Amino acid sequence: MAQREELSKDKLMWMYETMVKIRLHENKAAELFAQGKIKGFVHLYVGEEAVATGVMAALKPGDVITGTHRSHGHYIAKGGDLKASFAELFGKRTGSNKGKGGSMHIADPSIGMLGANGMVGGGIPHAVGAALAFKLLGKDNVAVAFFGEGGSNQQNFHEAINLAAIWKLPVVFVCENNLYQISLHYSKQQLITSVAERGKAYGIPGVSVDGQDVLAVYETTKEAVDRARRGEGPTLIEARTYRFRGHFEGDPQIYRSKDELEWWMNNKDPIKLFEKYLLERSMATREELDAVWKRVSNEVDEAVKFALDSPYPGPEELYEDVFARPTNGVLVWRWE
Ligand SMILES: Cc1ncc(C[n+]2csc(CCOP(=O)(O)OP(=O)(O)O)c2C)c(N)n1
Numbered sequence: 001m002a003q004r005e006e007l008s009k010d011k012l013m014w015m016y017e018t019m020v021k022i023r024l025h026e027n028k029a030a031e032l033f034a035q036g037k038i039k040g041f042v043h044l045y046v047g048e049e050a051v052a053t054g055v056m057a058a059l060k061p062g063d064v065i066t067g068t069h070r071s072h073g074h075y076i077a078k079g080g081d082l083k084a085s086f087a088e089l090f091g092k093r094t095g096s097n098k099g100k101g102g103s104m105h106i107a108d109p110s111i112g113m114l115g116a117n118g119m120v121g122g123g124i125p126h127a128v129g130a131a132l133a134f135k136l137l138g139k140d141n142v143a144v145a146f147f148g149e150g151g152s153n154q155q156n157f158h159e160a161i162n163l164a165a166i167w168k169l170p171v172v173f174v175c176e177n178n179l180y181q182i183s184l185h186y187s188k189q190q191l192i193t194s195v196a197e198r199g200k201a202y203g204i205p206g207v208s209v210d211g212q213d214v215l216a217v218y219e220t221t222k223e224a225v226d227r228a229r230r231g232e233g234p235t236l237i238e239a240r241t242y243r244f245r246g247h248f249e250g251d252p253q254i255y256r257s258k259d260e261l262e263w264w265m266n267n268k269d270p271i272k273l274f275e276k277y278l279l280e281r282s283m284a285t286r287e288e289l290d291a292v293w294k295r296v297s298n299e300v301d302e303a304v305k306f307a308l309d310s311p312y313p314g315p316e317e318l319y320e321d322v323f324a325r326p327t328n329g330v331l332v333w334r335w336e
Pocket of ligand 1: 068069070118119120147148149150151152178180181182247
């Protein structure tokens with residue numbers, strides 16, 4: 001099993017900075033949404049930063065991921081650009097999808113982010129497709145599918161995981177169990193107490209991990225990724241986590257108590273926990289950590305300014321980049 005002791009200082013600081021980047025990106029997005037500068041639905045990832053970060057720390061260039069409706073953090077941890085992210089949230093031409101994807105459809109194949117997805121569970125078969133392509137092409141890359149515990153009740157999940165299991169595809173299924181599917185507690189959605197148990201039904205390992213502990217997520221994912229690269233097939237990981245904000249911005253959150261939320265924020269904040277770990281072991285100084293917050297905060301401000309100053313796409317661009325072009329002689333229908 002991968003050991004946290006093997007991680008270099010650079011990698012540990014990358015993990016810390018990535019979590020801070022996600023937190024500050026999301027806090028700023030909440031502010032901008034409240035000001036009416038971001039339209040439509042916005043689902044934030046605050047509180048869940050250790051999952052995306054720990055998973056991405058175990059990947060290598062060329063590996064790919066698929067996301068959910070709550071994917072800003074996945075995009076950022078995979079190497080997404082803050083400017084392109086804010087521009088996309090504003091629907092601007094400089095956005096990661098030229099302003100046509102928005103919060104729920106952020107994608108950037110150049111960094112291996114194959115796409116966030118507004119359909120619950122929608123990205124799971126895409127990751128399996130990517131993993132099948134890796135296997136057929138003889139590449140040693142891995143695909144990761146992120147989804148919520150609600151997503152694990154979708155038919156997509158069951159079909160995709162079964163195919164991946166029988167074909168021994170290099171894919172890792174990462175269920176982010178943040179306890180709620182919109183307003184429904186997970187105990188009311190499924191009788192099993194851990195989504196990881198579902199691995200048994202498909203003959204693959206199912207592992208549950210503390211999703212607030214970035215290093216535990218890293219270690220668990222690394223083991224699953226190594227197994228996938230060895231050709232031994234998929235793993236189902238359940239990362240137990242919690243979202244600190246509502247399901248979407250504007251959610252009145254009448255389904256959970258203030259005490260519950262405060263308990264998680266006070267005791268299970270993934271950034272505070274990692275900070276404690278780094279400081280107690282003298283792996284970083286308070287000054288170094290403070291400098292990260294300052295630098296990232298400036299980066300976020302610059303990115304927002306860039307995005308606000310960027311133009312909207314023009315009406316003549318309406319159908320551009322919306323349909324696929326024919327590739328390798330295979331005709332893919334597109335708008336002419
Ligand atoms: C196929 C489909 N069904 C229903 C919805 C409506 N919907 C949006 S988010 C959501 C809950 C998702 O919960 P979960 O998968 O646990 O992810 P979380 O929001 O907790 O991150 C639902 C039912 C949808 N977008 N797509």
